[in-house]
Amino acid sequence: MGLDVRTIMVMLAASTLMLAGLLGLAGLHAGNIRGIRYWAIANLCAALGLGLAFFYDVATPGPNWAVVWGSTVIALAINLQYLGIQAFKNRCSNWRIALLLVATVFLQSVWFGVLHPDVSARSIANSLLYAIGFAACARALLIDIEAPLKTAYWFTGLSFAMLFVVVLIRATVLALAVPGEFTNLYSQIPINPWSFFIASLLQLCVTFGFVLMLNYRLVADIQKLASRDVLTGAFNRRHLEEEAVLQWARHLRTGDTLAIMLIDVDDFKSINDRYGHPTGDEVLRRLVAIAHNTIRIDDYFARYGGDEFCILLPSTSAEEAHVLAERLRTTYATAAMEFDDKKPCSTITIGIADSMYVGLEFASLVAAADQALYQAKQAGRNRVLSHPPRRNEQSRSNA
Numbered sequence: 001m002g003l004d005v006r007t008i009m010v011m012l013a014a015s016t017l018m019l020a021g022l023l024g025l026a027g028l029h030a031g032n033i034r035g036i037r038y039w040a041i042a043n044l045c046a047a048l049g050l051g052l053a054f055f056y057d058v059a060t061p062g063p064n065w066a067v068v069w070g071s072t073v074i075a076l077a078i079n080l081q082y083l084g085i086q087a088f089k090n091r092c093s094n095w096r097i098a099l100l101l102v103a104t105v106f107l108q109s110v111w112f113g114v115l116h117p118d119v120s121a122r123s124i125a126n127s128l129l130y131a132i133g134f135a136a137c138a139r140a141l142l143i144d145i146e147a148p149l150k151t152a153y154w155f156t157g158l159s160f161a162m163l164f165v166v167v168l169i170r171a172t173v174l175a176l177a178v179p180g181e182f183t184n185l186y187s188q189i190p191i192n193p194w195s196f197f198i199a200s201l202l203q204l205c206v207t208f209g210f211v212l213m214l215n216y217r218l219v220a221d222i223q224k225l226a227s228r229d230v231l232t233g234a235f236n237r238r239h240l241e242e243e244a245v246l247q248w249a250r251h252l253r254t255g256d257t258l259a260i261m262l263i264d265v266d267d268f269k270s271i272n273d274r275y276g277h278p279t280g281d282e283v284l285r286r287l288v289a290i291a292h293n294t295i296r297i298d299d300y301f302a303r304y305g306g307d308e309f310c311i312l313l314p315s316t317s318a319e320e321a322h323v324l325a326e327r328l329r330t331t332y333a334t335a336a337m338e339f340d341d342k343k344p345c346s347t348i349t350i351g352i353a354d355s356m357y358v359g360l361e362f363a364s365l366v367a368a369a370d371q372a373l374y375q376a377k378q379a380g381r382n383r384v385l386s387h388p389p390r391r392n393e394q395s396r397s398n399a
Contacts, residue, residue: 017047108129138164348375
């Protein structure tokens with residue numbers, strides 16, 4: 001099979017240019033995800049670098065600046081890909097190292113391409129420098145991360161690793177070649193067209209991998225938005241019910257108890273009427289913040305509706321839940337609240353139920369906790385009550 005290097009470069013330049021446009025458009029609609037613009041500019045630079053190399057005239061002796069600038073811009077593209085990966089991971093980007101590598105490619109290309117022309121030495125040096133960039137990209141992506149994002153990370157990382165191997169093999173073969181065998185960029189010695197061809201396919205895989213990373217991140221963001229309450233940032237009722245199904249299956253296997261709390265803000269309507277709805281919203285947000293600092297890492301806190309919240313407590317008995325609920329109640333009752341010179345006083349009432357008395361069905365747990373909550377509010381609010389009431393549960397005064 002005959003492969004023409006110039007044709008490969010033209011086709012790769014055209015495809016990377018289109019991918020640059022695709023990523024640029026993606027960046028306009030996913031502005032909260034960092035790294036997309038780096039990759040869009042990287043593909044644009046790669047297309048420009050390959051396009052400049054197309055103007056390399058093998059028939060004209062002497063220096064050719066097209067290859068010098070083309071090699072430098074391609075090095076810039078590789079470093080922008082690395083910076084894009086770091087930005088995508090919300091890591092700090094080290095521009096100094098990236099610029100140092102690009103400057104090194106430029107200086108050695110000038111040295112071996114203009115001042116002391118040596119096609120073989122220039123190609124070997126560029127291949128080694130490109131290999132450093134590809135290795136850095138692969139290292140940044142081949143990490144342990146949660147699924148399914150791990151699939152996209154590893155696909156892209158392995159593509160970079162294979163690019164590293166290809167350019168390293170190219171540098172080795174050129175270093176061992178017979179002097180004078182490799183005379184210009186378009187030499188048809190087997191390693192030249194094949195390395196360009198394989199690298200072209202891998203570069204497309206790299207960009208596809210990043211698009212896959214972007215897709216997984218967007219899906220994760222959408223799922224996160226779908227599972228969160230917009231006002232408070234707590235989980236919403238739908239997510240809580242989905243989690244309850246998973247906990248039901250888990251506790252059915254293990255036999256552990258499962259407890260639930262229903263929390264209601266006392267006299268919330270009067271807070272809205274007296275201070276306004278913005279203050280009422282701040283009160284709810286403050287409750288969520290206090291709850292997140294009080295509950296355990298394995299507990300699931302969600303806004304159940306209006307001013308009512310629910311906490312799902314895995315492997316927890318009603319007695320343990322009661323201790324946690326009392327801590328939450330007292331912490332909230334003593335918290336100082338001030339919003340725009342308004343100082344609302346707010347308390348909460350909590351109803352508790354556990355699977356030992358009610359069963360593992362989520363609906364039954366909620367109904368039992370709701371009954372306990374109703375009884376606690378009837379008894380004067382600002383208190384915790386379990387279903388069925390325990391002997392050691394004493395009424396709390398509002399004072």
